[in-house]
Amino acid sequence: MKLLWLQASGCGGCTQSLLGVDSRAGVFAQLAASGIELLWHPAYSEACGEDALVLLEAAAEGVLPFDILCVEGALLRGPNGTGRFHMLSGSGRPMINWVQRLAGRARYVLAIGTCTAFGGVNAAGDNVTEACGLQFEGEERGGLLGRDFCTASGLPVINVAGCPTHPGWVLDTLLSLQFGALAPDDLDAWQRPRFYAEQLVHHGCPRNEYYEFKASAQKLSDLGCLMENMGCKGTQAHADCNQRAWNGIGSCIRGGFACIACTEPGFEEPGHPFIETPKVAGIPIGLPIDMPKAWFVALAALSKSATPKRVRENSRSDHPVIAPGLRRKRPK
Amino acid sequence: MSRRLVIGPFNRVEGDLEVTLDVVDGRVASARVSSSLYRGFEQILSGKHPHDALVIVPRICGICSVSQSVAAAAALADATGLAMPANGRLAQNLILACENLADHLTHFYLFFMPDFARDAYCGRRWHATVEPRFKAAVGDALKTMLPARADFLRVMGYLAGKWPHSLALQPGGTTRAVTPTEKVRLFAVLREFRAFLETMLFGDALENVSGLTTPAALDAWAAGRSSDFARFLDIADDLALASMGRATDIFLSHGAYRSGSGGDCLLPSGVWAGTGALLDAQLISEDVAHAWLHGSAPRHPTQGETRPLTGEFDAQGDKVDAYSWCKAPRYAGRVAETGALARLMVAGHPLLRALVAADGGNVKTRVIARLMEFALVVPAMERWAHALVPGEPFCNAWKLPEEGCGAGLVEAARGALGHWLRIEKGRIASYQIIAPTTWNFSPRDAAGVPGALEQALVGLPVGETERSPLAVQHVVRSFDPCMVCTVH
Numbered sequence: 001m002k003l004l005w006l007q008a009s010g011c012g013g014c015t016q017s018l019l020g021v022d023s024r025a026g027v028f029a030q031l032a033a034s035g036i037e038l039l040w041h042p043a044y045s046e047a048c049g050e051d052a053l054v055l056l057e058a059a060a061e062g063v064l065p066f067d068i069l070c071v072e073g074a075l076l077r078g079p080n081g082t083g084r085f086h087m088l089s090g091s092g093r094p095m096i097n098w099v100q101r102l103a104g105r106a107r108y109v110l111a112i113g114t115c116t117a118f119g120g121v122n123a124a125g126d127n128v129t130e131a132c133g134l135q136f137e138g139e140e141r142g143g144l145l146g147r148d149f150c151t152a153s154g155l156p157v158i159n160v161a162g163c164p165t166h167p168g169w170v171l172d173t174l175l176s177l178q179f180g181a182l183a184p185d186d187l188d189a190w191q192r193p194r195f196y197a198e199q200l201v202h203h204g205c206p207r208n209e210y211y212e213f214k215a216s217a218q219k220l221s222d223l224g225c226l227m228e229n230m231g232c233k234g235t236q237a238h239a240d241c242n243q244r245a246w247n248g249i250g251s252c253i254r255g256g257f258a259c260i261a262c263t264e265p266g267f268e269e270p271g272h273p274f275i276e277t278p279k280v281a282g283i284p285i286g287l288p289i290d291m292p293k294a295w296f297v298a299l300a301a302l303s304k305s306a307t308p309k310r311v312r313e314n315s316r317s318d319h320p321v322i323a324p325g326l327r328r329k330r331p332k
Numbered sequence: 333m334s335r336r337l338v339i340g341p342f343n344r345v346e347g348d349l350e351v352t353l354d355v356v357d358g359r360v361a362s363a364r365v366s367s368s369l370y371r372g373f374e375q376i377l378s379g380k381h382p383h384d385a386l387v388i389v390p391r392i393c394g395i396c397s398v399s400q401s402v403a404a405a406a407a408l409a410d411a412t413g414l415a416m417p418a419n420g421r422l423a424q425n426l427i428l429a430c431e432n433l434a435d436h437l438t439h440f441y442l443f444f445m446p447d448f449a450r451d452a453y454c455g456r457r458w459h460a461t462v463e464p465r466f467k468a469a470v471g472d473a474l475k476t477m478l479p480a481r482a483d484f485l486r487v488m489g490y491l492a493g494k495w496p497h498s499l500a501l502q503p504g505g506t507t508r509a510v511t512p513t514e515k516v517r518l519f520a521v522l523r524e525f526r527a528f529l530e531t532m533l534f535g536d537a538l539e540n541v542s543g544l545t546t547p548a549a550l551d552a553w554a555a556g557r558s559s560d561f562a563r564f565l566d567i568a569d570d571l572a573l574a575s576m577g578r579a580t581d582i583f584l585s586h587g588a589y590r591s592g593s594g595g596d597c598l599l600p601s602g603v604w605a606g607t608g609a610l611l612d613a614q615l616i617s618e619d620v621a622h623a624w625l626h627g628s629a630p631r632h633p634t635q636g637e638t639r640p641l642t643g644e645f646d647a648q649g650d651k652v653d654a655y656s657w658c659k660a661p662r663y664a665g666r667v668a669e670t671g672a673l674a675r676l677m678v679a680g681h682p683l684l685r686a687l688v689a690a691d692g693g694n695v696k697t698r699v700i701a702r703l704m705e706f707a708l709v710v711p712a713m714e715r716w717a718h719a720l721v722p723g724e725p726f727c728n729a730w731k732l733p734e735e736g737c738g739a740g741l742v743e744a745a746r747g748a749l750g751h752w753l754r755i756e757k758g759r760i761a762s763y764q765i766i767a768p769t770t771w772n773f774s775p776r777d778a779a780g781v782p783g784a785l786e787q788a789l790v791g792l793p794v795g796e797t798e799r800s801p802l803a804v805q806h807v808v809r810s811f812d813p814c815m816v817c818t819v820h
Contacts, residue, residue, distance in 0.1 A: 009371055011816050012346050013394020013496040019438070019478060020485050020495070026478025028469050038469055042343045046446055046468035049339040049800035076369075079642035089350035089368040090340020121391040125376040128640070164394060164496055221507045221727035247489030248482070255493015255500045256507030260387060262497075268388075273381040275499070318509035319723055 001067035001178055003031075004059055004102065005041040005112075008095050009086050009122050009131060010073025013164040014113040015043050020247060021167035030171065034178055039066050053090055060101040068177065069106035070170075071099055071134060074115040074122035075144040078130035085129045096144055099134070103145055107153045108177050109134065110160055112170060117159035117190070118265035119143075125269075133159075135191065138266045155184055159191040163262035168244055169196050190265060192238070200289060201234035201259045204242035206251075211235075213307040214300050215315035220275070224315025226258045228284060231275040235288035237261035256318075333357060339800050340368070342808065344443040344468070346395050347815025349773070351808065352655075353801075355794045360804070363782070363789035365773045367658040370624070373820040374638040377763040382408060382732060382755050385763065389751070390497045392765070393817040395438070397496030398431040399744030400817075403751040403765075406740030409503035411755055412733050418592035419726040420505020422716040423491050425589045425598075426518075427501065428742070429709050429716075430487040432588075434495075435745035436672070436702045437484075439812040440533075440560070441466070441477045444699065447805055448567050458566055465563075473532070473560065480528040486521045487713075490514055504728030512722045519717050522710065529706050535559030542707035545682040547690065550700075561703050568696040576792060577807035578692040579784040580667045583674035584771065586611065586750065588743035589712065592719055598712050599743065602678040603663065613741060616750070618766065619660040621778035622653055630662065630778065633752040633764035634737065657819045660774040660783060661766050669693055669784045670747025670771045671811065673701035681708075695810040702812070734758050744768055746812050767817035785811060 023030045031038065040047060040055055047055055058064035075096050076085040083094025103109050111134045114120040118138055122131035133143045135157040141147040150156050160169050173193050176182040188197045205211060210225040217224035226232035237259050241251045252259050260274050261267045272278040278285050287296050310322040340350035350366040373392050377385055389404045390397040402424060446468035453459050465473050488495035491508055500507045510518065526538060534541050535557050544550045554562045568574065587601025601611045617630040626639040641651060673693055676684040681704065687697045733755055740751040747768030754762040774783030785808065792803040
């Protein structure tokens with residue numbers, strides 16, 4: 001399959017993330033080995049200026065067939081619907097026009113990252129640039145291509161959301177398409193691939209024991225659970241970040257800071273400071289997914305009262321101060 | 333005979349770039365550099381909780397993400413006079429150095445060298461070796477370089493959670509304390525990266541490279557050596573890259589990598605214009621005479637504003653001279669260049685000082701400076717990792733001031749990055765950013781003086797049939813521009 005990549009209004013971070021994919025000989029070798037040919041990518045390809053424009057024009061006219069269109073970055077419709085805030089340089093035309101034309105020719109359209117899927121950080125504040133995603137504007141279906149957009153393959157835009165997106169999410173999506181293993185049913189309600197979006201960041205959380213006992217971090221760099229005070233949305237956010245390592249070993253929570261739910265539409269405007277948990281009467285308003293409030297409150301009260309000293313002390317330190325005890329007999 | 337060339341999309345740079353050239357008698361007579369995307373981050377930040385800047389600003393740029401975080405954290409710390417514990421500063425240095433060096437690697441292998449693998453150079457003696465090694469996106473070098481880069485980024489996995497876009501970088505330090513074993517593993521990651529550099533990039537020990545102090549010593553070192561740095565030097569001499577891309581030879585650095593105790597920087601701040609001077613940040617101003625932005629007189633960033641034109645701003649509009657979303661920063665009214673070369677000029681590295689004394693800042697010296705930073709900074713990273721003390725604090729608590737202002741002046745891979753913020757009633761009242769490429773790729777100012785790249789392009793040869801002249805591509809990419817930062 002042939003892949004064409006465009007960068008709209010984004011930070012380029014999803015491209016940078018993809019370069020770091022865990023692979024024996026790098027992302028290009030892996031794509032090539034799987035039969036995916038990179039037709040053009042603004043950061044990697046040789047063709048510059050007119051050579052690139054000729055290629056893009058041929059693709060947009062249907063003269064140069066291609067299969068996959070990856071778009072990275074929000075689509076800027078401003079000012080006043082003109083798209084003038086982002087012209088594809090050298091072409092004299094707004095990027096949104098190029099994306100609309102090329103999307104109509106692709107068998108698959110991928111929104112790479114949350115900006116492209118939902119608008120993301122570009123749409124924060126007053127959204128002066130009129131940023132939106134390919135098929136969503138925040139939680140609203142629509143976006144640049146419209147709610148009914150569907151490619152010849154029968155798939156709508158595939159939202160590989162994340163800020164940035166994980167290189168493995170992009171690669172697994174591309175390889176699934178190449179090997180015919182991604183059907184409309186494999187996308188969730190936000191059109192994200194279910195293989196990573198039907199997990200919670202909470203799954204595999206390294207602070208699991210602190211969560212169980214509601215032994216909460218009081219300040220940045222504490223080891224305790226980040227949910228109660230530090231704004232962590234890991235129990236509500238859909239992604240497999242703590243089962244699929246970032247940069248070999250990491251994740252946001254492993255790095256000592258909250259999950260800010262960057263795979264979700266609207267994450268950029270949480271309505272509270274990102275690293276503070278919003279509460280009503282001392283109880284976080286963002287409860288774990290699928291958890292009734294009364295149960296959560298009861299369980300939290302019980303587990304707090306049952307917190308071992310080791311867990312409580314360690315939760316308020318940036319390094320373990322009490323080691324787990326040893327029994328003289330083997331574990332049963 | 334004169335003609336006009338418009339080059340875009342100008343690829344293998346970060347973000348959107350358009351270069352317009354007026355060519356007279358086979359040479360560039362004048363150049364206009366345009367950033368064709370407006371992103372509006374300074375407007376987004378206005379009214380936010382100050383701490384939220386740490387979520388928003390890294391997302392300005394996915395390749396300078398940590399630099400943006402470090403600048404914001406420094407500005408927030410400055411607003412309250414907060415200091416970091418030694419571990420926090422060391423971890424921050426490691427994280428920032430990891431990003432900056434990973435970017436240098438990306439620039440050399442993915443953005444810059446592929447131009448020499450083009451068919452247009454097939455007659456050159458080095459082409460048969462360089463073509464399979466550096467061909468864009470498929471060259472053999474990538475099969476080793478990309479895994480080495482990914483392994484090096486494990487520094488981020490250990491210290492920052494992930495890259496890009498980490499919240500680990502805080503005004504009071506970093507959020508991730510390492511255990512004694514993680515410190516050992518961090519050291520092992522750095523050793524592996526050193527081995528990659530010494531085998532593939534240099535073909536010699538880092539200390540032998542950083543110890544090269546004269547152009548003659550560099551030539552002698554490179555002669556007959558089989559390494560990617562030596563290959564570049566060979567190409568540079570054959571194509572006379574030292575004669576291409578000279579700008580104003582005024583170099584500006586904010587200074588990078590303060591010691592654990594908060595003392596001197598590994599690479600100090602300053603300005604070099606034939607002689608060295610201290611940096612006076614009050615002398616920085618931004619001019620919008622040729623930008624699609626409201627405003628008139630140049631302003632210091634503490635008084636700056638960013639309001640885009642939204643009506644008719646083409647030929648029939650009321651700002652007919654504007655051609656970019658980029659502002660024009662000036663230092664004491666003058667055009668300055670920033671980046672690895674500027675850092676090493678200010679720091680006084682004898683090899684770079686001698687090369688610039690001979691031929692000025694140019695394509696060759698910019699690339700040498702970037703590679704020289706590997707040789708200087710990786711050993712420093714080993715020292716910083718060694719100096720971490722598990723068990724001691726990494727992060728001091730930051731308290732939101734109701735009122736305050738602060739500046740964060742740091743060095744990104746591409747050069748001087750500055751954040752200036754003002755807090756009123758516990759909210760961000762003003763946030764202004766000057767990114768490295770804003771300096772290097774600035775448009776003309778009110779006096780009509782072109783920016784650094786615009787000056788560097790003048791005089792370059794343009795072949796009769798060339799639509800995207802190769803010399804122009806070499807010069808543009810020698811700055812390693814980041815356009816998404818530029819148009820924050």
